[in-house]
Amino acid sequence: MTAMVLYCCALAWAVFLALHLALNGRWWPWLAVSLLPPVTLALVPLALLAAAAVTGGGLAAVLAGGCLLVAWPQNGVNLRGLGRHAEAPGGLRLVSWNTQHWNQGGDPDRFYAFLRSLAADVLVLQEYLNGFEGGEVWDIDDEERIRAVFPGHHLAVANNAVTLSRFPPAGPPVPVGACSLRVDLRIGDGVLSTYNVHIPVQLTVMNPLRPAFLRDMRRRAAARDREYAALVADLRDNPHPVLVTGDFNTSAAIGDIRRMPGTLRDAIGACRSLCPASWNARSRVRLWRIDWAFTGGGARVGSYRFRDAEGLSDHLVQELTVTVPRTDVREKS
Numbered sequence: 630m631t632a633m634v635l636y637c638c639a640l641a642w643a644v645f646l647a648l649h650l651a652l653n654g655r656w657w658p659w660l661a662v663s664l665l666p667p668v669t670l671a672l673v674p675l676a677l678l679a680a681a682a683v684t685g686g687g688l689a690a691v692l693a694g695g696c697l698l699v700a701w702p703q704n705g706v707n708l709r710g711l712g713r714h715a716e717a718p719g720g721l722r723l724v725s726w727n728t729q730h731w732n733q734g735g736d737p738d739r740f741y742a743f744l745r746s747l748a749a750d751v752l753v754l755q756e757y758l759n760g761f762e763g764g765e766v767w768d769i770d771d772e773e774r775i776r777a778v779f780p781g782h783h784l785a786v787a788n789n790a791v792t793l794s795r796f797p798p799a800g801p802p803v804p805v806g807a808c809s810l811r812v813d814l815r816i817g818d819g820v821l822s823t824y825n826v827h828i829p830v831q832l833t834v835m836n837p838l839r840p841a842f843l844r845d846m847r848r849r850a851a852a853r854d855r856e857y858a859a860l861v862a863d864l865r866d867n868p869h870p871v872l873v874t875g876d877f878n879t880s881a882a883i884g885d886i887r888r889m890p891g892t893l894r895d896a897i898g899a900c901r902s903l904c905p906a907s908w909n910a911r912s913r914v915r916l917w918r919i920d921w922a923f924t925g926g927g928a929r930v931g932s933y934r935f936r937d938a939e940g941l942s943d944h945l946v947q948e949l950t951v952t953v954p955r956t957d958v959r960e961k962s
Contacts, residue, residue, distance in 0.1 A: 631684065632684050632685060632686040632689065635677065635680050635681060635684055635686040635689040636686055636688050636689045636692070638677060638689070639677050639681075639686075639688075639689040639690075639692040639693050639696075640692060642673055642674065642677065642692075642693070642696055643692050643695070643696055646670075646696050646699065646700055649662065649663070649700075650699070650700070653703075653882075653883065653884035654883065654884020654885045654886075654887055654888070655884065657846065657847055657850035657851075658843075658846070659884075660831045660832070660846060660849075660850055660883070661831070661832065661837075661846065663880075663882055663883045663884065664831065664832075664880075664882075664883075665882060666880075666882075666916065666917060667703060667704050667705035667880050667881040667882035667917050668704055668705055668706065668904065668917070669704075669882075670700040670701075670703050670704040670882060671697065671700075671701070671704040671706055673696075674693040674694070674696040674697035674700075675693075675697065677689060677690075677692075677693035677696075678690055678693045678694060678697070681693060702881070703881050703882045703884075704881065704882070705880065705881040705882070705904060705905070705917050705918060706903065706904060707897050707900060707902060707903055707904065707905055708903070709897070709898050709900075710900055710901050710902050710903045710905070711903060720929075720931045720950040720951050720952040720953075721750040721751060721796075721816065721821075721950065721951050721952075721953070722748070722749050722750045722751075722948070722949075722950055723749055723750065723751040723752075723753065723823075723872065723874070723948075723949045723950070723951055724747045724749035724751070724752050724753065724946055724947065724948055724949075725752075725753040725754075725755075725825075725874040725875055725920065725922060725946070725947040725949070726752075726753075726754055726755070726938070726942065726944060726945075726946045726947065727754075727755040727756050727827070727875070727876040727920065727942060727943075727944040728740075728754055728755065728756050728757070728941070728942055729756055729941070729942035729943050729944065730756050730758060730759050730760060730766075731756060731757050731758060731759065731769060731771065732941070733759045733760075735941065737774070739941070740941060741774065741778045743938075743939060743941055744778070744779075745778060745779075747936075747946065747948075749948075750794065750795045750796065751792070751793065751794045751795070751796070751814070751823060752791070752792070752793040752794075753790075753791075753792055753823060753825045753874055753875060754790065754791040754792070754793070754825070755789070755790055755825065755826075755827040755875050755876050756789060756827065756876075757769065757771075757786065757789045757790060757791045758789045766789075768789070772784065772786060775791070775793070779793055781795070782794060782795060783795075783796070783797055783798055785798065785802035785810065785812045786802075787802055787804045787810045788804045788805070788806075788807060788808055788809060788810050788825075788827075789808065789827070790808075790809065790810040790825040790827060790875075791825075792810060792812040792823060792825050794812070794814050794823075796814040796815060796816050796821075797814070797815050798812060798813060798814060798815065799813040799814060799815040799820045800813050803863070805824065805859050805860055805863050806855060806856040806858075806859030806860060807852075807855070807856065807859075808826075808827045808828065808829060808856050809824060809825060809826045809827060809856065809859070809860055809875070810824070810825040811823070811824050811825075811863060811867075812825070813869060816953050817953070817955060818955060819869075819870065819953055819954055819955060820869045820870070821869065821870050821871070821872060821928060821951070821953045822867055822869045822870070822871045822872070823871075823872050823874075824860065824863075824864070824871065824872065824873040824874065824875070825874070825875055826860065826873060826874065826875030826876065826877060826921075827875050827876050827878075828853055828856050828857065828875075828876070828877045828878045828879060828885075829849055829852045829853050829856060829878065830849065830878045831846065831849055831850070831853070831878065831883075832845065832846045832849060833845050833849075853878075853885060857885060857888045860873075861888055861889070861890060864890055864893070864925070865890060867926075868926075869926060870924070870925065870926035870927045870928035870953055870954055871893070871923075871924065871925045871926050871928060872922070872923070872924055872928055872949075872951055873889070873893065873921075873922070873923040873924075873925075874896075874920075874921065874922035874923070874947060874949070875920065875921070876919060876920050876944060877919060877920065877921050878919050879919055879921070880917045880918065880919055881917070881918065882917075886921070889923060890925070892925050892926075893923040893924065893925040894923060894924050894925065894929075894930075895921070895922075895923055896921075896922035896923065896924065896930040896933040896949060897918075897933065898930075898933075899930045899931065899932055899933040899949075900933045900934060900935075901934065902934070902935070905918045905935060906918055906935070906945070907919055907920035907935050907944055907945045907947065908920070908943060908944055908945070909943050910937065910938045910940075910942060910943050910944055910945045911940060911943055915945070919944075920935075920944055920945070920947055922947055922949055924951065926954075927953070927954040928951055928952070928953050928954070929951065929952045930949050930950070930951055931949075931950040931951070931952055932948075932949065932950045933947070933948070933949050934948050935947060935948070936948050
């Protein structure tokens with residue numbers, strides 16, 4: 630590869646990246662482009678840098694290095710996973726998991742045994758529904774079984790979400806948008822607001838050349854906008870410490886995740902994985918993270934990891950330990 634060819638490749642990547650940064654999360658058709666594997670944003674410029682080192686392409690190296698730095702927050706690489714993690718003692722144990730249609734077609738005994746094995750103080754579960762890919766979904770009612778399997782727990786169900794807690798609620802559950810659920814928990818002398826989040830997926834698998842594909846993607850983009858807007862609005866009006874977790878259907882490369890308030894902290898800083906991935910759990914090669922966890926208002930994550938779902942879902946299980954301020958100062962002020 631000559632230096633000129635390499636420069637043209639680096640320039641083309643820089644142009645693509647500029648478009649990606651400008652349109653990602655702002656123009657709905659770019660949702661399809663932003664589905665690229667996030668690590669691509671690191672691998673391509675690294676490959677260009679390696680080629681530049683061989684060919685002596687100085688300009689190409691400058692372009693590639695700039696692209697690597699500018700897009701670093703979107704490549705999904707967690708360099709903090711290489712550092713030492715001093716886990717904070719104590720804290721409540723929380724699990725967040727997209728159940729993939731709540732054991733549809735599976736063995737309910739195995740499903741509930743798995744939920745019990747997670748041994749969590751709080752379980753935040755998504756997709757409390759049945760349905761099929763790209764088609765209609767319908768509500769289910771398994772509350773009697775849930776209460777029998779988790780005696781002594783407090784149950785909240787709304788918006789196809791289930792929140793189970795050993796801690797009592799501090800108020801009624803609050804549906805957020807059409808797909809998320811807020812449950813305020815009384816923990817000691819404070820309150821922790823848990824947000825059980827499920828942002829709609831970007832597109833339905835179909836022929837991309839059909840007009841129906843674009844119509845469906847535009848409809849889904851509008852639904853995602855509404856869900857993010859409702860979530861952010863509720864968070865901004867919430868005076869309590871918060872834990873926001875669930876299936877965002879958003880990778881690090883998708884600009885929608887930038888909508889989360891800057892006051893929140895991504896739990897990934899407590900994760901030991903260099904390239905954390907939560908999907909596709911049934912594949913030997915896990916793809917990327919679309920399940921997230923954030924804290925704010927004084928809540929802190931002590932540990933954070935992804936656990937195998939034992940073939941029960943296409944999502945891994947998020948496991949966290951969370952510490953909450955002893956007193957909800959903001960509530961009292």
